Amino acid sequence: MEHVSYEVKEGVATLTFRRPEKLNAMNDEMRRSLHDALMLFERDSSAKVAILTGDGRAFCAGADLEEMANLSMHEAASIPHIGYNVRVSKPTIAQVNGIAYAGGFLLAQMCDLCTAAEDARFALTEVRWGRGTPWATPLIWMLPQRVMMELLLTGEPMTARRAYELGFVNRVVSAEQLAAETLALAQKIASNAPLAVKASREMTYLACEMGRSAALPVGDYCFKEAYASADAVEGPRAFRDGRKPNWSGS
Numbered sequence: 037m038e039h040v041s042y043e044v045k046e047g048v049a050t051l052t053f054r055r056p057e058k059l060n061a062m063n064d065e066m067r068r069s070l071h072d073a074l075m076l077f078e079r080d081s082s083a084k085v086a087i088l089t090g091d092g093r094a095f096c097a098g099a100d101l102e103e104m105a106n107l108s109m110h111e112a113a114s115i116p117h118i119g120y121n122v123r124v125s126k127p128t129i130a131q132v133n134g135i136a137y138a139g140g141f142l143l144a145q146m147c148d149l150c151t152a153a154e155d156a157r158f159a160l161t162e163v164r165w166g167r168g169t170p171w172a173t174p175l176i177w178m179l180p181q182r183v184m185m186e187l188l189l190t191g192e193p194m195t196a197r198r199a200y201e202l203g204f205v206n207r208v209v210s211a212e213q214l215a216a217e218t219l220a221l222a223q224k225i226a227s228n229a230p231l232a233v234k235a236s237r238e239m240t241y242l243a244c245e246m247g248r249s250a251a252l253p254v255g256d257y258c259f260k261e262a263y264a265s266a267d268a269v270e271g272p273r274a275f276r277d278g279r280k281p282n283w284s285g286s
Contacts, residue, residue: 040069042076047226048219049083056092062115062139063100071116078124084226084233086124087218088143089131095156098138101165115139117171118146119241127225127237131218132156132196133211142171145178148237150204151218152196153211158204159193177244178204229271230285231262 041052051073053060062070077086090096099115116122130136130147137159144150144158162169175184179202187194199205209217225233239258243251262268267283274281 037069037072039063039066040073042073044080044083046223047082047084048222049077049080049086051077051086051088053088053090053096056090056094058100059094059097059135060090060092060140061097061100063103066100067115071122074116074118074122074124078126084126084230085222086126086128087131087222088128088147089215089218090133090140092134094134094140095130095132095136096140096143097135098140098161099167104167115142115171117142119174120146120171125234125237127222127233129218129222131214132158132205133214135159135193137161137193138167138169142169144204145172145175149206149221150199151207151209151214151221152199152205153214154196154208155211156196156208157193158187158196158199159191160187161191163189164191174244229262229267229281229283231265231267232259235259235262 039053039055041054043050051070053066053070055061055063055066074086077083114121118124118128127149128147130144130150132144132150132152133156134153135157136144137157138161141158141160160169160172169188172184172188179187183202186192196205196208200208207217207221235258239255242254242258246254265284265286267281267285270281270283
């Protein structure tokens with residue numbers, strides 16, 4: 037996979053954008069590589085959680101505008117978007133090590149969780165270059181309306197600290213601590229019961245689609261498989277015996 041590497045260690049897959057000389061801006065080859073890496077993660081039974089991050093001083097600067105100019109592109113670049121044009125059923129974490137602009141913002145937005153270095157920046161810069169952000173609609177559930185509007189209309193960056201205060205980012209740490217902090221978060225998730233993790237993730241997204249009363253039976257539906265599993269018994273037994281659970285995922 038050109039421009040995106042894939043590594044797995046102790047249940048955590050790391051997908052790294054490797055086009056640092058272009059601030060990891062996405063050209064067509066990189067978009068295809070990311071799609072393939074996400075599909076590999078979905079199929080990989082040894083990988084419980086994925087971390088997306090960038091090589092060098094940027095997370096991702098968005099789409100490659102030079103490529104767009106050369107191709108006279110009018111349509112939106114087909115950046116792989118979890119929950120829209122790519123299906124991934126396992127948790128993902130964006131580890132934002134630098135700028136996350138335009139399509140890079142999308143990559144941070146689409147992941148389930150987000151960690152960021154103190155000097156990271158988030159921006160929807162498309163308005164500055166005549167491009168669009170049709171994929172930004174879910175931000176209305178993630179940010180206050182007027183914050184979303186300011187990001188979309190000005191194209192100006194938001195600091196990692198501000199993004200954390202607004203709830204868009206889960207952790208903000210120094211650049212030196214970022215990888216370790218993200219890995220610890222991923223390992224915590226990977227150590228939990230797989231079916232319960234899957235159901236929790238599904239329930240959260242389904243709840244965004246409906247009101248309170250309609251969402252309650254959805255929770256019952258999402259956790260039905262987890263309650264019927266061997267893991268639902270293994271957990272209490274492990275607690276009783278004072279040991280770590282041996283999850284089977286079934």
